Amino acid sequence: MSAQRILAFTLLGSFADRLLTPKNGIEDLFKLSYARARFDEVRHAMPADAAQILLPAAQRALDALEAVRKGFFIAHQRKGGGVEIQMPNGPRRTYNFDDAVAKLMVVHRHATHGYGRGTRPKSVVSAEVTERLLAHHDGEIPDDLALLPYLYLLAALSRPEQIRNQIIDHVERI
Structure with missing residues (x-):
């Protein structure tokens, strides 16, 4: 499964950069709310058959994103509305589940690309937050998460005019 996940992470990077261009980049693609909105768009644009x-x-x-959300076992044991982490200098930081899942998945994505403490892309989660998010999660990442690029491909195909314009813009920048 790890090869499928690595390929999915690469495809999601392409969708974030070129096709869907979500407001917060790759992080949005891992948010259940964003994925559900794209799913609903596709469902309404597609013939029933x-x-x-x-x-x-x-x-x-x-469903895979929902399962990742449920993996934040400490938050669920506390019956909290999000993932609360203790920062090293004292304050607590709370992430809603949507943001926590997105940040956790970005950490997993960047790990497959070899980003360490020395070289970091601008959208990477800080080391302090990374360590704490990983500690709060059970580590189970469903295999079906590799289907996320498929969902976004359907979303891209359901908006041909927008995609056409983005391709033209991209080609003109080259």
Whole structure:
């Protein structure tokens, strides 16, 4: 499964940079709220017969994000509304589950690209937050998370005009 996940992370980077251009980049692509919104767009744009065939795999991607959310066992044991982490200098920081899942998945994505303490892309989560998020999560990442790029491919294909304009803009910048 790790090869599928690495490929999925690479594809998600392409979607974030070129096709969907979410406001917060790759991090948004790991948010359940963003994924659900794209799923709903696709479902409404697609004929029912096609949806019956094409959407179950996309639903599995949503279910995988939900499972990652449930992996924050400490927050669920405390029956909290989010993931509360203790920062090294004393204050507590609380992330809603959507943001916590997104940050955790960005950490996993960057780990597959070899980003360490020395070289960091601008969207990486700080080392202090990374360590604490990992400690709060059970580490289970469902295999179906690799279907997330499929969902975003359907979303891109459901907006052909927007995608066409983005491709033209990209080519003109080259």
